[in-house]
Amino acid sequence: MPVISLILLGSVLLLPAAALLSLRWATRSGQFTLINRAALLPFDDEEPIGQATDQILGDNRR
Amino acid sequence: MNQPLHSHRPLGALDQGEINDVTELHAAVIREKPEPREGFEPLSLWIVAGIAVLLFWGGSYLTAYSGRFEAGEFSEFQHGRPLPVTEGPADPLAALKREGMIAYNGVCAACHNEDGAGKTGVAPQLANSDWVNAGDASRLVRIVLHGLNGPIKINATTEFNMVGAAMPAQYDGIGGTDAKLAAVLTYIRTSWGNTAKGVTADEVKAIRLAAGVRTEAWTPVELMALPVGGGASTALSSDQLKEKLKALPADQLQSLLKELSK
Amino acid sequence: MNSTTTSKALKALLPGDLSNEPGRRAQLAEIDASCRLPVLFFFLSGLLWLLVGTLFALLASIKLHTPGFLDGQEWLTFGTVRTVHLNTVVYGFASQTAIAVAIWLMCRLCRVPLVASGVITVANLFYNIGLTIGIIGIFAGDSTGIEWLEIPKYATPIIFVSFALIAVWMIIIFRLRTERHLYVSQWYLLAAVLWFPWIYGTAQVMLLVEPVRGVVQAAINWWFAHNVLGLWFTPIGLAAIYYFIPKVIGRPIHSYYLSVLGFWSLALFYNWNGMHHLVGGPMPAWMITVSIVASVMMLIPVLAVAINHHFTLVGHFGKLKHSPTLRFIVFGAVSYTLTSLQGVLSALRSFSEVSHFTHHTVAHAHLGMYAFFGMVMFGSMYYILPRITQREWPSNRLISVHFWGSALGIILYVVPLSLAGLQQGRLMNNAAVKFLDVVQFTLPWLQLRTLAGCLLALAHLAFVVHVGWLLVRMLEPYRKPVLNILSGGEIPATTEK
Known part of the structure; x- marks a missing residue:
C-alpha cells in the first residue's frame, strides 16, 4: 500500500515540522515578546477598550 | 527632560548624582502610565x-x-x-454458577429462556427436566459439544419435537473451554428447581475426549444408548487408552491429536 | 423611554451623523461589506441544513422510544434517519457556520477586506452541492457505514476541494494582513483550517479510497471522529469566544499568556485523544493508554481557557442581560468547560466501563456539539449578521425565544440523559438484569429527550424566522446606521415606522 505509507510518512514528518516551524516563526516575529500588544488586537480606534458593543437587548425595544 | 540632568547640579557637589527638584526627580515615574493589568496577567x-x-x-x-x-x-x-480479592470464605459453587449464568444468559437463554422454561417449538425446557437432573451429566456435555436433533421425551411424558430446529453445537459459543462448559452446566443443573450436582471441568474434559471428533448432532436415541458415564472412564488404564486410540480411524486420530495440542 | 431624548443622548455620544462621516467607520464597514455575500451564504445554507438536521433528529429520537413510528417507510429507518441527522448538522450546519465565522473573524483581525470574495461564494455553492449529493446518497443506501464519514465517496471530493479552497483563501487573507501581531483567535483559526483538510483527507484515503484492514480501521475512524471535534470545531469555537467576550464587554482578555498556553497545549494533546473511544476493544494496550493520558492532559488547555474567560468576565456579568451575543457565547464557554471535564472522566477506563455504549455518550456528544459549539455559533451570528447586513435585529422577543428554547432544551437533553446513561451502564454490567429490563428503564428518559428536542426545534424555527425577517429588512432602503457602541445599553426603537 504505497499510498497509505506515503500519507503516513508524510503526516509523521510534515506535521511536527510545521508545528516547529510555526513556533520558530512566532518566536522570531515577536509574537511572544510583545504579548500585551496581541491582547489588544480585537480593539481599535473605532471600537476601543472600555466600550461595550452589542447592547441590543433592552426594555425600550419590543 | 531634553537638557542634561547634571546642568542643574552645582559642579563639584558631593552628591552621587542626585537632583534636588522633586518634580524632575519623579518625572520619569509620573510620565509612566499605569500598566494595564489586563491582557498580560x-x-x-x-x-x-x-x-x-x-x-x-x-x-x-x-x-x-x-x-x-x-x-x-x-x-x-x-x-x-489481577484476580479479584475475595474476602472471607469464598463460595466456589456460587462463583461457578455466576460465571455459568453470564454465559447462559448470553447464549443459551435466546432459545431456552432465562428461566429455563424453554420455548414451544424452539427449545425444550431445562427446568425440572429428567435429562438435566440425571445424576450423570455426560449426555448434557455431549449435547452442548455437538448439538441435538430429533424428537425428545422429557420426564417420560412430554414429547418435544425439534425436527427442523435442531440445537447446534455451542461449545465455542459459550467460550470454548471446559471450565466454561462446566460452569454453564452447573448453573443449569442447580437453578430453577433443578437439584442435580455440579459439573467440574475435568469431567467435561474426560467426556469431550471420549466423544472424539463429531460433526453431526446427537439424537436422543443415540444418547440413551450410551452407557452411564457417557463412555468416559477416568479410571481407564493407559493400555486401554492406547487400544482405544489405535482403534480410531487415522483421520479422527489426527484431528484428536490436534484438538489435544491446542 | 422617550425616543427623542434617547436620540439626543445618542447624538451627544456620537460625533455627528454617521452617514455623513463615511471615513469614521470606513475600515470596519469595508471589511464587513466585503464579507457580506460569502458569509451570508454560508450562514443561510447552514441554517437550512440546521432545520433539516433538527427534523431528522426528532424522527430519530421518536423512533428510539416508539419503534413503530413511520416503520412503513423503508427509506426512513432509524439507521438512515440518525445518519442523516448527524451529517446534516455536522457538515451542513456546524461546519458551514464555522467557515463563515472563521472568514469574518480572520478579515477583522487581519484588518483586510476579503479579496475576491466570489471564490468563497463559489466554494460555498460546491460545498452545498457535494453535501446534497452525499445526503441523497445516504438515502439511496450508499452510506459507508463508518461513523462521522457516512457520506459516500463519490460526494466527498467535492466537499474536500471546496474546503481546501476556503483554507487557501484564509491563508491568503492572513498573508495580506496589515497588523503584524496575531491575536490568539487567529492562531486557532489558521490551525483549524489547516487541520481539517488534513484529518478529512487522511481519513478519506485510509478508510474509503484504499481502506486499511482490521482494527486499524476503528483506530482511524475514532482518530478522525474525535478530531473533527477537537481540531476543527473546538478551535473555531474557541476563536469566536476569545474574540467576542472581550469585544462585547470592551475589556481585553484576562491573561494573554494563558491563552497562548491554551492554544499550544491543545495543539499538542488533542489529536491523541481518539483512541479512548476504543477502551476495552482489541487494540494494543499502549495506544489506548497513551490516548487516556492525552485526554487527561486536556485539563491544561481546558482549565486555561476556563480561567481566562471567567476572569475576563468578572464584573461584567450584568452585560449578559443586554447582549444576545454574550449570552450565547458565555453559555457555550461554560458548556465547553463542562463537556471537556466530562470527556476527561469518560476517557478513564474505570468510568468508560460503565458509560460506554450508553446514552451517556450521546448526551456528552450533544453537550459538546450543541451546548458548546452550536451556541457559540448562534452568538457569533447575532453579532456578525447585523454588521454585514447593516440592519438591526427586528425583535427582542424572538431572540429570547431562541435563547431560552436552546438553553433549556439542551439542559433538559443533557442532564437527565447523562445520569440515566450511567444507570443504564450499571444495569448493563449487571448480568442478573435482563437486557429488556435495561431497555425498559431507558424509555422515559428517551421520551424526555424528544420533549427537549421539540424545544430545540422551536428555538431553531424562531431563529430562522428572525434571520428571514432581518433579510427582508435589507430590501428596505438603508436608513439608520448600525449602533452598537453604546455604553448605556440604550438604543432608539428602530422598529418604529
Missing part, C-alpha cells in the same frame, strides 16, 4: 504546579499501563488482570 504558580502534577501523573500512568508498548499486548495489566 502572568501565569499563576498554581497553574504551573497543576501542570507539573498532571505531567507526573501522565508519566506514571503511561509506565504502568502501556503493556511495555508491545504491539501484541492487549491488556493494560502487564501480568494479566
Whole structure:
C-alpha cells in the first residue's frame, strides 16, 4: 500500500515540522515578546477598550 | 527632560548624582502610565504546579499501563488482570454458577429462556427436566459439544419435537473451554428447581475426549444408548487408552491429536 | 423611554451623523461589506441544513422510544434517519457556520477586506452541492457505514476541494494582513483550517479510497471522529469566544499568556485523544493508554481557557442581560468547560466501563456539539449578521425565544440523559438484569429527550424566522446606521415606522 505509507510518512514528518516551524516563526516575529500588544488586537480606534458593543437587548425595544 | 540632568547640579557637589527638584526627580515615574493589568496577567504558580502534577501523573500512568508498548499486548495489566480479592470464605459453587449464568444468559437463554422454561417449538425446557437432573451429566456435555436433533421425551411424558430446529453445537459459543462448559452446566443443573450436582471441568474434559471428533448432532436415541458415564472412564488404564486410540480411524486420530495440542 | 431624548443622548455620544462621516467607520464597514455575500451564504445554507438536521433528529429520537413510528417507510429507518441527522448538522450546519465565522473573524483581525470574495461564494455553492449529493446518497443506501464519514465517496471530493479552497483563501487573507501581531483567535483559526483538510483527507484515503484492514480501521475512524471535534470545531469555537467576550464587554482578555498556553497545549494533546473511544476493544494496550493520558492532559488547555474567560468576565456579568451575543457565547464557554471535564472522566477506563455504549455518550456528544459549539455559533451570528447586513435585529422577543428554547432544551437533553446513561451502564454490567429490563428503564428518559428536542426545534424555527425577517429588512432602503457602541445599553426603537 504505497499510498497509505506515503500519507503516513508524510503526516509523521510534515506535521511536527510545521508545528516547529510555526513556533520558530512566532518566536522570531515577536509574537511572544510583545504579548500585551496581541491582547489588544480585537480593539481599535473605532471600537476601543472600555466600550461595550452589542447592547441590543433592552426594555425600550419590543 | 531634553537638557542634561547634571546642568542643574552645582559642579563639584558631593552628591552621587542626585537632583534636588522633586518634580524632575519623579518625572520619569509620573510620565509612566499605569500598566494595564489586563491582557498580560502572568501565569499563576498554581497553574504551573497543576501542570507539573498532571505531567507526573501522565508519566506514571503511561509506565504502568502501556503493556511495555508491545504491539501484541492487549491488556493494560502487564501480568494479566489481577484476580479479584475475595474476602472471607469464598463460595466456589456460587462463583461457578455466576460465571455459568453470564454465559447462559448470553447464549443459551435466546432459545431456552432465562428461566429455563424453554420455548414451544424452539427449545425444550431445562427446568425440572429428567435429562438435566440425571445424576450423570455426560449426555448434557455431549449435547452442548455437538448439538441435538430429533424428537425428545422429557420426564417420560412430554414429547418435544425439534425436527427442523435442531440445537447446534455451542461449545465455542459459550467460550470454548471446559471450565466454561462446566460452569454453564452447573448453573443449569442447580437453578430453577433443578437439584442435580455440579459439573467440574475435568469431567467435561474426560467426556469431550471420549466423544472424539463429531460433526453431526446427537439424537436422543443415540444418547440413551450410551452407557452411564457417557463412555468416559477416568479410571481407564493407559493400555486401554492406547487400544482405544489405535482403534480410531487415522483421520479422527489426527484431528484428536490436534484438538489435544491446542 | 422617550425616543427623542434617547436620540439626543445618542447624538451627544456620537460625533455627528454617521452617514455623513463615511471615513469614521470606513475600515470596519469595508471589511464587513466585503464579507457580506460569502458569509451570508454560508450562514443561510447552514441554517437550512440546521432545520433539516433538527427534523431528522426528532424522527430519530421518536423512533428510539416508539419503534413503530413511520416503520412503513423503508427509506426512513432509524439507521438512515440518525445518519442523516448527524451529517446534516455536522457538515451542513456546524461546519458551514464555522467557515463563515472563521472568514469574518480572520478579515477583522487581519484588518483586510476579503479579496475576491466570489471564490468563497463559489466554494460555498460546491460545498452545498457535494453535501446534497452525499445526503441523497445516504438515502439511496450508499452510506459507508463508518461513523462521522457516512457520506459516500463519490460526494466527498467535492466537499474536500471546496474546503481546501476556503483554507487557501484564509491563508491568503492572513498573508495580506496589515497588523503584524496575531491575536490568539487567529492562531486557532489558521490551525483549524489547516487541520481539517488534513484529518478529512487522511481519513478519506485510509478508510474509503484504499481502506486499511482490521482494527486499524476503528483506530482511524475514532482518530478522525474525535478530531473533527477537537481540531476543527473546538478551535473555531474557541476563536469566536476569545474574540467576542472581550469585544462585547470592551475589556481585553484576562491573561494573554494563558491563552497562548491554551492554544499550544491543545495543539499538542488533542489529536491523541481518539483512541479512548476504543477502551476495552482489541487494540494494543499502549495506544489506548497513551490516548487516556492525552485526554487527561486536556485539563491544561481546558482549565486555561476556563480561567481566562471567567476572569475576563468578572464584573461584567450584568452585560449578559443586554447582549444576545454574550449570552450565547458565555453559555457555550461554560458548556465547553463542562463537556471537556466530562470527556476527561469518560476517557478513564474505570468510568468508560460503565458509560460506554450508553446514552451517556450521546448526551456528552450533544453537550459538546450543541451546548458548546452550536451556541457559540448562534452568538457569533447575532453579532456578525447585523454588521454585514447593516440592519438591526427586528425583535427582542424572538431572540429570547431562541435563547431560552436552546438553553433549556439542551439542559433538559443533557442532564437527565447523562445520569440515566450511567444507570443504564450499571444495569448493563449487571448480568442478573435482563437486557429488556435495561431497555425498559431507558424509555422515559428517551421520551424526555424528544420533549427537549421539540424545544430545540422551536428555538431553531424562531431563529430562522428572525434571520428571514432581518433579510427582508435589507430590501428596505438603508436608513439608520448600525449602533452598537453604546455604553448605556440604550438604543432608539428602530422598529418604529
